[in-house]
Amino acid sequence: MPNYTLTVNGETHRLNLPADMPLLWVLRDKLGIKGPKYGCGIGVCHACTSHLDGKEIQPCQVPVADAADREVTTIEGLADGDTLHPVQEAWLEEDVAQCGYCQPGQIMAAVALLKRTSNPTDADIDKIENVCRCGSYFRIREAIKRAAAKM
Amino acid sequence: MEDLNAATPSTARDPGRRRFLTLLVAAPTLTLATRLIGSEPVAEAAMRAPALADVADLGDVLILAGKPTSHLLVLELREDGTVRFQLPRAEVGQGITTAIAMLVAEELDVPLGKVEVHLDDARSELMMNQLTGGSNTIRSMYEPVRATAAAARGRLLAAAAIALGLPVDRLSTRDGAVVAPDGRSATYASLARPAADRALRAATVAPKKESTHTLVGTPTSRVDARAMVTGTLKYTLDLEVPGAMPTVLRRPPTINGSVRSVDDSAARRMPGVLGIAVIPTGVAVVAETFGQALDARDALKVVWNDGTIDGLSDADIQKKLRAAALPFAVPPVLTQHVDAEFDFAFASHAPMETNSAVADVREDRAEIWAGLKSPVVAKQTIAGQLGLPESKVTVHVTQGGGSFGRRLFFDAALEAAQVSQKLGRPVKLMWTRVDDMRHGRARPATHHKLRATLGLGKVLTYEHRVAAVETDFRHGLGEILTAMGSQLPVGGNLSFAQTVFHTTVKVPYDFGVVTELLSEIPLQMHTGSWRSVYSANTRGAEEILVDEIAEKLGKDPVAFRRSLLSSARQRAVLDKVASAGRWGRAMPRGFAQGVGFHEEYKSCTACLVEIDARDPRSPRVVKAVIAADVGRPINPRGLESQLLGGLTDALSTTLRAGLHIRDGLPLEGSYSQFHYARQKDTPRDVEIFVMPANGEPGGAGELGVPAAVGAVANAYARATGIRPRSFPINFPVDFTPFPR
């Protein structure tokens, strides 16, 4: 099995793994990083959404080989110690979460969107595909706008 | 009458506990009792279930069923001044841990941040008082939680009276301390130990008057929101149970199929595989990672026995439903009438966190972790299946990633226990999304026949015949209904389904002579109540008919509804959405407004939506205005979340989300196929109004769905001129199904 160096939330890990193992299971089952959630395993629900070199990815769709020697950021790596990221703060202020299961992915998607465009329109927000089965979409929308205003 | 046993602080023998244990109040509506940690509950206030003559709804039945044990709540006041409350219910996103923490904080005068609410393990002694359903948590817990916290406050006051040398009636509580008029105070932290003294005499303290509430009733954010947004909240599969390894099942190609034979030779040789076992529902693979377990699962060669609905498809089911719908009593001859028939497809619960459980089964004991809304029945059943005494099985209730009715069933927990027992190792079992949609639970398909006869501008008679695929209530609710049956006013020997139907569905309008009847077809499928049980479809269909009757009578839908509602509360929510939503405003072609009303569990709500249906095959609800009167909102902010969720459920299942059954299995296997709404399908503008408190708390968790179903369908009809009759309205098989 090949050897990979993986940097997750600033920490470097060396792992012996099959090249095609999805990053989601490497994170969750090998590294114990449980923020990215399984919701479908095929790239449609976006519950696992995280960042690779600062860009949005769905770890269930990224083989570990593709993440080697690059920077992975999960929801756990978003805040700066106890200081939350402005998107997380906006999420608290709007009290977005219901069951919360989709929210790590929603937040990571929102952060990626705000990196691409600092002042997203409703149409930009509409393009976020993350499923929220609790139906918190309107609060997600409001929180993204609030975060944009903050940043 | 008082039965007082105060807990003693634990000794040096158990130093880990010392910081926690101080005062435990397992208290009471009528009897105050405390218990020792580690000992059996002392509180044996032998109370009978009161014989209530007037049981009006399912929630009342659940409250009644829980009464005999409603005092067995555990509240712990610790020496660091924090309060821990054990909630015998399941949190799955509905916000009850926050609402309950608010009730405790209010009653004890502690900051909300000092209250921790933990989900209770399955407690057999609670019997029927540990079921989360029927929008019932706040209704059933409101009094007992306040009484328990008030009892704790009483003991703190009594202890402070001694410490401060003043009579109790000179003292008050504020911000986690007992304060004296002279400015001296004693913190709860300092009182925790003396308050737990068995010898302390404390008077029974009544819960605070609601008019004095300062926290309850104010918009409050979720107590666990920070854990959620930082990714640290632990759902079942995030738990680190030593040795519990990833486990998945290979499931049959049709519902309820079973394993005939397995060739696992290839799968066993695959990397990471730790074990393979056949259980009644499929073949389990345990591996080092879920990725490896899934790969090995795919390498299994399984021959399957038939399932229970092989060969059956939607058209067959629909035919059976139509045949099962009971005939109308009133013939249409000579009377002016409005008739309509509706069909609703199966709908997956599809909670975001798929069905999952962790199990560690040993020779002589077992421990289970899962999101369970009926943990006592889960525990009893699992113990029976494992051949262990119930007392040797511990069932932990973990916070769930959504439910919508799904987690009333404990199938994942049972499977995990079976695999763990067979392989002799702890396992964490996850259902894949495909399995969750195809072999998971679903709201049953229904067929509806409605007839209203009219005369003198009024509805004279109204009939609704519902035919449904049988809803499975065998998760504890059935047992409750059996036990409470003799006390129900409905009489006779109604089935569970009939009882639920008649205790949840009612027409809120003055429709003259009303008859609503349910008939069920017994198909052995995995069904279950789905947020609002029968009401989403039944009341949704009625709300559509109300618009059609109004049209026939030449009346405005809001004014017509208003004229048929009898209470000021009902009319107030309708008026609110009509004014805030500017009912009747001019809209461009292809756009329209629609309205719906619903009442259940002593709460009522109205919903007004605006739809963009310029393309009738791709409509979008663009705006929603909702008003709700729940009698007494505990946390308006959480309530708004529930109503928002209900709206999203309604617009999803009304417009696009459903399951097609083909040859004994749903075709849909993921969110790319079961079209639950995404951001682009939901309104950019939502306004929610929570009416001020005016009575006791009603049910709220399911309230939002039926009114919104009506509003969306009515808006669609007005925008397109198409009368929707079958739901979801746009329901093509627009995908390639996953292989079976």
Ligand code: FES
């Ligand atoms: S689990 Fe990765 S997109 Fe659904």
Ligand code: FES
């Ligand atoms: S909050 Fe439950 S799925 Fe989004």
